[in-house]
Amino acid sequence: MTTCAVHPDEVLKALLDKGNRRDKDEKLRKLHELCATEYARHSQGARDLSQANMSRIAESHGLFKARAIYNKQSEDYANIIDAWAAYNGPKSNKMPQKKTFPERYDFLKKIEDPAVRSLCQIALVERDKLKAELNLLKSKTQVVVDMRPLGAEIAKGSRNVAVIEMAAQLTDSEHKALEAALDPTNLGRRMWRLGDTGEVVDERDRFVFLPGFATAIRKILGLPVQQSLLAPAKEGKRT
Structure with missing residues (x-):
């Protein structure tokens, strides 16, 4: 279901009627085809007809550099993409699922970058695990370390000192x-x-x-x- 009555075909026709150079008209038609392919390939919510995505696709087909879409000279190309984006309609606003943190990790929410926030959480979880293991070792009042060679026999001495045979x-x-x-x-x-x-x-x-x-x-x-x-x-x- 679309929310724009103007079909991208009409926008393309209006741009071609401006009397551009032949190579530019070819690029406009090709970009129009790429947008149409993206539109037909996915459902409304899955389509990505943004300038960023479609300019990357255009670059992969040799039309122009992706970053050039934001230049004044590329306004007609941007208009083609925007026409398709409008024809597709607004994306459904699904609330992103928030990651739940234990209370002791609430301060991580202040980190805006999700990748950095995730790395910090992993490091903190690992730290807490090591602290728990260390506390477990500390709770043992006596640790016996037997470093005798395999098969060693202990000779009994009067001073109760272990002697390896x-x-x-x-x-x-x-x-x-x-x-x-x-x-x-x-x-x-x-x-x-x-x-x-x-x-x-x-x-x-x-x-x-x-x-x-x-x-x-x-x-x-x-x-x-x-x-x-x-x-x-x-x-x-x-x-």
């Missing part, structure tokens, strides 16, 4: 390296073997590692010491 302090690679040092297969490749007091000897019974070597490693690994003495000593005297 040696094996728990080793990295995986260190643990594997020490186990490999006592591996019979590993030793056999070099023609070495474990003696009955934890030493490592070669094929001539000469010490490679002194007595106690194997037992020390087993203690570090937390293994039974007796297992290091499974390999029988070679019969005969060492040379």
Whole structure:
């Protein structure tokens, strides 16, 4: 439903009758077509036949720069757009839905820019969330932080001091390296073997590692010491 009896076609005809240059008449006709397309494409409330919107559309079609619509020389182009806007009728005045703020954020309404107002609200909500988390932490009178390595065993002391066992302090690679040092297969490749007091000897019974070597490693690994003495000593005297 329109509120203007004058059809934009009549406005266009009056402008063309002024005897303009040929290129200007072509631009007036093209702008008239673009407005007609916008009018046909949407319903009354959804149409945007404002000078700002239609001049942007005109620029995208190469007619003229959008900002030129406000110049005195572009008055005829503005008249075409205004004729279509009047023919479309006034837009329905729907009240914009106001954003509701909690009472503590009422002061945000004083910020005119909606984008800045929204950013400020987000920042305040985040601040309040962090303050709540901080207050929760403060309410805890005792916080236990356990930084022991995984698998660590605590040795009991007379002074009730936690002591991390040696094996728990080793990295995986260190643990594997020490186990490999006592591996019979590993030793056999070099023609070495474990003696009955934890030493490592070669094929001539000469010490490679002194007595106690194997037992020390087993203690570090937390293994039974007796297992290091499974390999029988070679019969005969060492040379």
